[in-house]
Amino acid sequence: MSWKDIPKVELHLHHEGAAPPAFIRGLAQERDVNLTGVFDDNGNYLFGDFAQFLRVYEAATAVLKSPDDYRRLTLAVLEESAKHGVVYTESFISPDFCGGGDLGAWREYLHAIREAADEAERTMGITLRGIVTCIRHFGPDRAKPIALCAAETAGDWIVGFGMGGDETMGAQGDFAYSFDLAREAGLRLTTHAGEWGGAKSIWQAVRDLKVERVGHGIQAIDDLALVDYLAEHEIVLEVCPGSNVALGAVPSFKAHPIAKLRERGVRVTVSTDDPPFFRTTMTREFDELERTFGWGEAEFRELAQTSLDAAFCDADTRDRIAKQLEQT
Template structure:
């Protein structure tokens, strides 16, 4: 593939459905906040200035340590500005971000509203200044347990609407079972929120099947280990479940040894609706442009393939129909 084709792919307008808000914080931003607040983040950063972690479990602890300096709604407003400037620089026109009330107010609905107001104000400014549209998916943290998940679901239900559009679950897939969180997902569903769940990154194909059956989700975060159960893949296709695939993240965390071994192309060939996202981009040394270029070089995907993936993502987005129409219009610029 020649450089002109790669440059066209790099500059395509993009839709990202799987982005953790705190996990998208640039390291220099977190360092600056830590200095302002005199917080010691020893062990969080590598010598090159990036985040330092050994494996997935250690990544979670480093993530939570970095997040600990985000203490006020104003901090989250500043974070939102930094994250959206970076996304817009990578030609992202629409993004859904995972937000946890556990980090934004400790699960208290009143505090959560204050954090959410600050995030939305910054997001509105970014849309005016950079043209990027942001929507929020409230996310409970699996390894915090079902009771805290219920508090997060209440926060989600109380603020469901045109901006908080979904509910999901993230964290350590090896803790508990999806059915342990069914109450929280039922609460979110009754509030009109659409549902997604992290599964099939570490929990194998069965975790994907359980999330679909026990939580009633329409999207799966990662979901890549579904490839090990072709009957499940067929069920995913039949039920039009969309996978929020994060190839760079999967490689850095050793879910797969390299991108060539990643199943995204096999899943796509079998008819699965796959999308492409960065997950926690500065942690995994990636951007949306990097993801596209690496996939193009590895699998020979051309601009038409990426245009199809972005249309899939736009149609799977949890936003209202007017917003979707605006996003699809933006995708026409190729």
């Protein structure tokens, strides 16, 4: 038995950020869109730091202009994930990019995404659920219509609400209105914190937004009282080691705090974030964890179960995925 045989559960995946470069280049050629500066000579996404990554991300995303583009994108993303043993994934999807925050347009995009997800589940054996996200650097006022889009489409498929974007802009609490709106609609909550904003941004996330999961969260290691708080309150970290290394949030896998956090009782999960940008896959993430920390079958089975326990899906979906995990 190898960890390669263990089905994987991924909780932190940006829908557009998972777009294969060839897919984006193909769309750009269809529309005669100039993407100079987005790709290197080998056809990979090109960026040097986090700020440039955000600019390249938004430039690449700009070629996605219709619900059918998102249908095609969804199939391409899920096909890639399924190749690496992912059986369940939650993807961050923003109405900012899917209809400009207009509820009617968002419904059309969502229908196209769900149609593709249903096809992928039938043909590839991978289940997708959506987490609506507002964009932090677009500001708290812009987040309010996004939260409304989330609330109006909450249910068995849109299962959560969260926030991505530039962590250095504003404070988590600035977005409390939008998170309260989503919570009242029955959505479960996550937010990016503690990749760039320090341990204080994680405290803000859990106290001001009352999230049950934190995207990244690795800077918690700088505040052991926070580490103990996360462990005691079973707040789950959506850790993306390859992303953290690629962007320079940590210098190497060896320096990554995921193992220390886990040893102190924090519930950690592993995801790829924006995999083609960081030239990673779930296979590569697991391979690096095995090589760096000596994790084996027991650790990866625990990781899969922790991830499934933390998933925002309904009980029926969770039970079905649990049976897939038990079959290996």
